[in-house]
Amino acid sequence: MRWTSTVLLVCSALASATPLIWDGRAPFSLNGDDLNNSLGPYLTGVKGQTENATHYDTLHGHAIAPTPLWNKLLLFPREQVVSVSIDNTSVFVPGGGPPQFGFRRTELIAAKDGDHNDLNPLMETGTTVFHFSIKKDESRPLNFNHEYQIVFIEPNDGTHVFGIQLGSPFTNPTGPLPAKNAHSFKVLDHALNVLFTAPFTSDDWHNFAIQVDWTQRTLAVFYSKDAQLLKPVTKVVPNLSATPGAAGQGDFHFGVLKLPLVNPDDTPANQGDVVHFGLQEGTTEALLYSGVFVEQVTHGVSIGNGLTRPIIS
Ligand SMILES: *[C@@H]1O[C@H](CO)[C@@H](O)[C@H](O)[C@H]1NC(C)=O
Numbered sequence: 164m165r166w167t168s169t170v171l172l173v174c175s176a177l178a179s180a181t182p183l184i185w186d187g188r189a190p191f192s193l194n195g196d197d198l199n200n201s202l203g204p205y206l207t208g209v210k211g212q213t214e215n216a217t218h219y220d221t222l223h224g225h226a227i228a229p230t231p232l233w234n235k236l237l238l239f240p241r242e243q244v245v246s247v248s249i250d251n252t253s254v255f256v257p258g259g260g261p262p263q264f265g266f267r268r269t270e271l272i273a274a275k276d277g278d279h280n281d282l283n284p285l286m287e288t289g290t291t292v293f294h295f296s297i298k299k300d301e302s303r304p305l306n307f308n309h310e311y312q313i314v315f316i317e318p319n320d321g322t323h324v325f326g327i328q329l330g331s332p333f334t335n336p337t338g339p340l341p342a343k344n345a346h347s348f349k350v351l352d353h354a355l356n357v358l359f360t361a362p363f364t365s366d367d368w369h370n371f372a373i374q375v376d377w378t379q380r381t382l383a384v385f386y387s388k389d390a391q392l393l394k395p396v397t398k399v400v401p402n403l404s405a406t407p408g409a410a411g412q413g414d415f416h417f418g419v420l421k422l423p424l425v426n427p428d429d430t431p432a433n434q435g436d437v438v439h440f441g442l443q444e445g446t447t448e449a450l451l452y453s454g455v456f457v458e459q460v461t462h463g464v465s466i467g468n469g470l471t472r473p474i475i476s
């Protein structure tokens with residue numbers, strides 16, 4: 164009896180937990196045609212122009228286990244892993260702009276069946292928490308001599324409300340490579356201050372949750388590995404260089420955006436234009452993602468195992 168009521172209690176706690184605003188955990192029903200057509204939870208348009216989305220984005224079905232944080236019974240996971248890859252064809256051509264030959268990039272953008280314009284204000288009002296888990300794709304490693312921007316929220320001004328960086332930050336001229344901490348995740352604020360670092364160890368799922376107060380313009384970070392509950396790893400920090408209000412809202416991206424190295428053969432002006440110039444090896448590289456979702460904090464922050472805790476305050 165006691166056991167039953169505990170179970171009921173846990174279930175009702177789960178049901179009322181946090182409300183979810185957007186769930187980017189790929190259901191097993193999601194397929195390649197959905198990806199090609201930006202149906203389901205992602206817009207897939209940020210990629211090379213010559214190939215369909217399934218060339219870059221792969222749904223792994225039951226072949227790879229997702230983060231155990233939200234999939235405790237790994238025999239019955241609730242989501243499939245999605246990998247995001249780049250190769251030398253990953254030259255994005257933005258609407259109305261020239262091809263971005265400096266970058267190689269593939270990103271998924273949070274949406275609901277193609278609609279991000281209605282979703283973004285829901286995800287980016289009040290206090291909301293952006294969850295995502297990242298693992299190495301050992302067969303398609305990154306090149307840590309380069310800078311990678313892998314998760315970020317980008318308003319129209321092209322800045323990032325917060326960002327996750329890997330690799331050696333781009334410098335002109337090029338410094339010693341790889342840079343110190345190249346193999347660590349760096350959580351950056353809007354002004355590019357490093358809020359938290361964690362080594363990108365192999366074979367682990369790295370779970371992040373970024374708490375964004377859109378009114379006060381602050382950030383706070385949770386992190387854990389694998390099935391460990393998320394733990395606060397920063398205090399609440401100001402992020403006041405981010406733009407307030409609707410102009411400060413933007414698309415929630417995750418994927419692989421690889422910056423170039425300086426090409427000594429380019430003109431001095433072009434050497435600083437990372438979007439359009441620089442050296443890329445053209446290698447195939449990828450990251451694995453799971454556990455991507457955005458929640459309200461009405462009933463706290465989800466930390467795994469069906470548990471929530473109060474926001475960092
Ligand atoms: C998705 O792209 C793949 C690879 O080009 C292709 O085989 C498949 O037919 C595409 N599906 C749709 C619906 O576009």
Ligand SMILES: *[C@@H]1O[C@H](CO)[C@@H](O)[C@H](O)[C@H]1NC(C)=O
Binds near residue numbers: 199213214
């Ligand atoms: C993308 O998918 C469509 C629909 O299946 C197909 O007609 C087209 O050839 C594909 N494009 C490439 C580049 O594979």
Ligand SMILES: *[C@@H]1O[C@H](CO)[C@@H](O)[C@H](O)[C@H]1NC(C)=O
Binds near residue numbers: 445
């Ligand atoms: C990679 O793509 C760029 C731009 O399209 C091209 O100039 C370069 O030759 C390609 N490199 C390789 C190794 O294919």
Ligand SMILES: CC(=O)N[C@H]1CO[C@H](CO)[C@@H](O)[C@@H]1O
Binds near residue numbers: 352353404405
């Ligand atoms: C961690 C931190 O304090 N980050 C920045 C948030 O925004 C303000 C205002 O631009 C910066 O001064 C902080 O350094």
